[in-house]
Amino acid sequence: MADYQESSQGNKPAGKSRYSFFLGCVMPVKMPWAESAIMQTLPKLGIDLEYLKKATCCPRAGVWISVDERVWLTLASYNLLQAEGDGRDVMASCNGCYVTLYEANKLLKENPEKLKETNEYLAKTNNHYNASIRVRHLLEVLYEEVGVDRISRETKKVPIRVALHPGCHMRIFEDGRLVRYFTELTTSLVNEVVSYEEEQMCCGLQANLADRKFATYERAKRKFDGIKALNVDALVIVCSGCYDQFERAVQILKKEIDYDFDLPIIHLAELLALSMGIGPDTFGMKYLRTAPVDSIIAKWENDRR
Numbered sequence: 001m002a003d004y005q006e007s008s009q010g011n012k013p014a015g016k017s018r019y020s021f022f023l024g025c026v027m028p029v030k031m032p033w034a035e036s037a038i039m040q041t042l043p044k045l046g047i048d049l050e051y052l053k054k055a056t057c058c059p060r061a062g063v064w065i066s067v068d069e070r071v072w073l074t075l076a077s078y079n080l081l082q083a084e085g086d087g088r089d090v091m092a093s094c095n096g097c098y099v100t101l102y103e104a105n106k107l108l109k110e111n112p113e114k115l116k117e118t119n120e121y122l123a124k125t126n127n128h129y130n131a132s133i134r135v136r137h138l139l140e141v142l143y144e145e146v147g148v149d150r151i152s153r154e155t156k157k158v159p160i161r162v163a164l165h166p167g168c169h170m171r172i173f174e175d176g177r178l179v180r181y182f183t184e185l186t187t188s189l190v191n192e193v194v195s196y197e198e199e200q201m202c203c204g205l206q207a208n209l210a211d212r213k214f215a216t217y218e219r220a221k222r223k224f225d226g227i228k229a230l231n232v233d234a235l236v237i238v239c240s241g242c243y244d245q246f247e248r249a250v251q252i253l254k255k256e257i258d259y260d261f262d263l264p265i266i267h268l269a270e271l272l273a274l275s276m277g278i279g280p281d282t283f284g285m286k287y288l289r290t291a292p293v294d295s296i297i298a299k300w301e302n303d304r305r
Contacts, residue, residue, distance in 0.1 A: 017145060019091040019136070020052035020083035022101065026240035027094065030247060034240075034267035036283035038093060038138065041272045045146045045154075052090065054082050058100040063209075073114060074121045076104035081122070081129040093138040093269070094240035095169035096205075102135040102172070138238060138269070139170075143181040152188045155275035159303045160233035160296055161192040162271075165223065165246075167239040168202045182268070186236055189271040198226040205245040212252075220249030224261045233296055234264045236271065243267075250290045264293045274300050 027035050042049045059075045080101060083090045092098040108115045108131040119128050142151070164186060170178045187193050204219030227235055237243055246265055253259035273283050280286060280297050 017136075017141075018048040018086075018088045019050070019141065020086060020088040021049055022052045022055060022058070022079060022083075022090050022092045022097055024092065024094045024097040024240050025057050026244045030288060031240060031243055031267065032288065033284045034093065034269055037267065037269035037273040037278070040278055040283055041269060041276060042141070044276065045142075045150070047141060047145065049091070050086070050088070052079065052082055053086075055079050058092075058094075058097040060096060061100040061103055070117070070121065072100070073104055073108065073118045076101055077108060077118050077122060077129040077131075078125075078127065080105055080131075080133060080135070081127055084130060084133045089134040089136055091136050091138060091141055093238050093267075095137075095167045095172075096239065096241040098135065098137045099169045099172055102137075105131060105133070105135045137178060139178050139181040139185065142185055142272075148184050148188050151185070151272070151275075155189065155272070156277070156303075157188075158190050158271055158274045158296070159299050160190050161194055161231075162186065162190050162234045162236045163194050163196055163227045163230055163232045164199060165203065165235055165237045165239075165242060166200065167237070167242045168206075169239065169241075171200075182238065186268060186271065189268075189275045194230050194232050196226045196230055198223045203239075203242040203245040204249065205241050208245060208248075215245070216249045216252050220246060221253060221259070224249075224253075224259075224263075227263060228261065232263070233299070234266045234293075236266055236268055238268050247290050262291045264289060264291045264296060266293065266296070277304070 023035060039049065056075055056079060058079065059072060061072060065072050080090060090101055092101060108118060115131055122128055164182065166179045166182055170182065172178065183193060201223055202219055204215030207219060208215035243265060250261050253261065270285060285293055285297065
């Protein structure tokens, strides 16, 4: 577990934080509603946010560190230097992308030899990274820079009950603060957050690389079974990797055993958008879903009348 806080490293620029938003591979393809909701809500809360330009895959630390650490550090630093050149920190919503970029940045800050070696590879493309910026999670930006109190004052709760899926990589810090941020932020946006036994269980994404059946039936389906018993309106996530796994599992389970997980899987930023009065059509909430979100929209519309 990491025990390093970039906010304590003296790299935060004076005045309002400025962020480059690292989308990752999954969000723009499968979760456009999450991307749009983030880009529409954070600026309204005073966050200076732009897209991270010329981004590559993060790349996934769990794969590339074991294959070739040099590739991992070089690609990660290539993403980071794009933001550094614009005088911005990096913000990620996907837990996996966050861990990759955070851990790479941490290593390069703490190990001058690794930074030197990485810059030798970057130099071949006329690039250089100084490791002068921070990597922040969407949850850190919302909780630490905007604050739950302000969000509560400036929003109206969406009248639904939800379950949470934090995801494994959200537990990167020993104090568990990202999970706490996720829980408190969601609680401020909905009527009720309902806990369940399998809440801390992995989605199965990493296991899917080795054993698809185990990942689908012993991880995703076990979570789905526990969540379906709660009679909640939605499952809330922030991690694109987890969403990718759940979307795939929903399709496989339907095809192989005619199992329906008909509960919407939604992103925290969608709840934030709705609670701020941003209409679902404005950020494309209805499209590319694992299950219809009509019931959530209906409850939101009725409450707004």
